[in-house]
Amino acid sequence: MSFSLFRGAIFSSLMALGALSAAHAQQADPKLIEQGRYVSLAGDCAACHTNAGGKPFAGGRPIGSPMGNIYASNITPSATNGIGGYTEQQFADALRKGVNAKGQHLYPAMPYTAYRGLSDEDMHALYVYFMQGVQPVDNAVQKTKLPFPYGMRGVMFFWNTLYLDSGSFKASDTASAAVNRGHYLVDTLGHCSSCHSPRNLLMAEQSGAYLAGAKIDGWIAPNITSDPVSGIGGWSTDEIARYLKNGHVDGKGQAGGGMAEAVEQSLRYLSDDDLTAIATYLKTVKPVRDPKDSKAAYEYAGGSPLPSISELEPQRPDNSANPDAMRDVSTTDGTVLYSGACASCHQPGGKGTENQYFPSLSHNSATGMSSPDNVVMTILHGIERQGADAHVLMPAFGRDMNDEQVAAVTNYVTAHFGNPDARIDAAGVAQIRAGGPRPLLIRLTPWLMGGGVVVALLVIWLIVSVVSRRRRRRR
Ligand code: HEC
Ligand code: HEC
Ligand code: HEC
Numbered sequence: 001m002s003f004s005l006f007r008g009a010i011f012s013s014l015m016a017l018g019a020l021s022a023a024h025a026q027q028a029d030p031k032l033i034e035q036g037r038y039v040s041l042a043g044d045c046a047a048c049h050t051n052a053g054g055k056p057f058a059g060g061r062p063i064g065s066p067m068g069n070i071y072a073s074n075i076t077p078s079a080t081n082g083i084g085g086y087t088e089q090q091f092a093d094a095l096r097k098g099v100n101a102k103g104q105h106l107y108p109a110m111p112y113t114a115y116r117g118l119s120d121e122d123m124h125a126l127y128v129y130f131m132q133g134v135q136p137v138d139n140a141v142q143k144t145k146l147p148f149p150y151g152m153r154g155v156m157f158f159w160n161t162l163y164l165d166s167g168s169f170k171a172s173d174t175a176s177a178a179v180n181r182g183h184y185l186v187d188t189l190g191h192c193s194s195c196h197s198p199r200n201l202l203m204a205e206q207s208g209a210y211l212a213g214a215k216i217d218g219w220i221a222p223n224i225t226s227d228p229v230s231g232i233g234g235w236s237t238d239e240i241a242r243y244l245k246n247g248h249v250d251g252k253g254q255a256g257g258g259m260a261e262a263v264e265q266s267l268r269y270l271s272d273d274d275l276t277a278i279a280t281y282l283k284t285v286k287p288v289r290d291p292k293d294s295k296a297a298y299e300y301a302g303g304s305p306l307p308s309i310s311e312l313e314p315q316r317p318d319n320s321a322n323p324d325a326m327r328d329v330s331t332t333d334g335t336v337l338y339s340g341a342c343a344s345c346h347q348p349g350g351k352g353t354e355n356q357y358f359p360s361l362s363h364n365s366a367t368g369m370s371s372p373d374n375v376v377m378t379i380l381h382g383i384e385r386q387g388a389d390a391h392v393l394m395p396a397f398g399r400d401m402n403d404e405q406v407a408a409v410t411n412y413v414t415a416h417f418g419n420p421d422a423r424i425d426a427a428g429v430a431q432i433r434a435g436g437p438r439p440l441l442i443r444l445t446p447w448l449m450g451g452g453v454v455v456a457l458l459v460i461w462l463i464v465s466v467v468s469r470r471r472r473r474r475r
Pocket of ligand 1: 039040043044045046047048049063070071072073074075083091094095100101105106107108109110111115126144
């Protein structure tokens with residue numbers, strides 16, 4: 001071993017020791033570690049940083065973005081593959097500024113725009129928990145490779161200049177303690193707006209449409225402002241809190257997709273006080289109304305009369321002897337599909353079972369929304385969720401039914417049980433199956449590239465300077 005290599009080796013072992021001693025020297029107060037664990041649950045860190053079948057926080061889960069997969073980092077205190085070497089300052093910079101210990105910009109798939117507002121106290125507890133309460137795992141995570149120009153992490157510098165708020169969460173003097181607590185949880189740890197707020201051309205959240213609903217990975221994260229027609233103004237505080245804890249409320253809706261995950265990994269662990277605080281705050285959020293909506297989604301109970309039982313019975317395929325029968329069914333008749341694939345749980349009349357474990361498809365926000373996307377996604381992918389009260393499972397039909405069949409059964413469900421105006425065709429289902437509409441920025445990328453990436457950067461630069469100038473003037 002050459003001298004310089006040897007010196008390098010000693011130097012890096014000393015560095016590693018230094019980092020170890022910083023993090024592990026004194027065993028922290030178990031109460032502080034427990035507080036940090038609660039903060040990590042409220043922040044939903046495990047949802048992204050734990051891979052399917054992997055060890056907690058060991059990373060590797062691909063987070064789909066319109067630009068391609070971004071692999072979540074290993075955030076266990078492993079010195080080789082994790083964040084064992086992070087100082088508290090570096091940890092805080094990753095969460096608040098989106099910059100890792102190597103000084104590289106993180107993609108906003110890591111919700112640092114929300115964690116930006118974390119209090120110093122919560123940040124400290126979170127750091128101590130990750131250093132002392134989490135098992136180190138030496139799992140090497142696959143490198144994220146996005147196509148040019150998004151592979152250049154430096155681009156995020158411009159994006160941050162535009163969209164990263166300055167400063168931490170500020171409580172309002174006029175709001176109650178519960179509203180302030182709920183506001184803090186929603187905007188920072190819960191990062192609810194990362195799914196529930198629509199995004200602009202450069203994929204930042206639109207500030208004028210805070211929590212007004214957005215498409216995400218094929219699902220619609222509904223409007224959760226206090227508007228009684230387009231939002232959840234008609235839900236009681238208690239109903240909202242119960243939805244967050246259990247993932248369902250009779251007569252209102254169920255949590256599928258990313259919301260099922262938020263309930264399972266995060267919200268069901270929160271204290272009742274915190275869930276009530278979130279609900280209380282949501283009831284104060286400025287209402288945003290879609291002029292096309294005339295009544296709340298959960299109020300819809302279908303329009304078309306149901307076919308009579310005698311009409312249904314002869315058509316119902318007998319699947320009992322051959323569970324694969326569904327796969328061969330070539331029918332695109334919604335009535336037949338519904339009675340063969342759905343009615344056993346949701347009942348022929350769509351009212352669900354008595355205890356509502358298999359829920360009614362009327363008075364259900366998924367079937368009453370003006371767009372049928374969440375019905376389509378539920379049919380394609382099913383629902384599996386552990387809530388505080390129960391484990392629920394609806395099987396996925398995405399492999400068994402083609403796009404035309406999914407469209408037929410969706411239209412049957414919305415016409416008879418939900419919002420009869422929410423209709424879809426096979427092409428619409430195909431688009432949702434592929435992950436929903438592609439954002440404008442992505443659709444424009446080839447065009448911008450055609451004109452040269454210089455043009456793209458120039459456009460971004462222009463927008464940066466226009467916006468930051470406007471911001472300055474407003475102050
Ligand atoms: C919505 C998904 C998501 C959630 C929730 C999330 N992260 Fe991340 N995080 C990511 C992704 C993806 C990356 C990698 C980003 C990249 O490569 O640019 C990352 C990177 C990081 C890094 C940088 C590590 C490194 O050296 O690369 C840290 C630290 C981190 N996350 C901590 C946390 C903590 C703590 C929480 C909870 C408070 C959390 N994350 C919640 C997706 C998430
Ligand atoms: C990963 C994306 C994601 C995150 C993060 C998220 N949601 Fe959701 N949310 C959804 C989706 C998708 C639905 C629709 C679920 C369905 O109908 O199956 C939903 C549904 C809801 C509903 C029911 C609305 C209705 O009309 O049925 C409420 C209330 C809600 N979310 C509140 C929250 C709150 C509060 C937070 C933050 C603590 C949050 N959500 C975080 C994606 C998300
Ligand atoms: C094996 C029983 C079962 C079958 C079969 C079944 N479902 Fe479900 N369905 C469920 C369960 C369980 C839930 C979720 C209940 C909860 O979240 O509390 C659900 C939820 C739903 C929802 C609400 C989704 C949301 O996001 O809120 C819709 C819509 C739905 N099912 C439609 C269908 C359709 C259409 C079919 C036939 C193609 C079908 N289901 C077949 C059990 C079933």
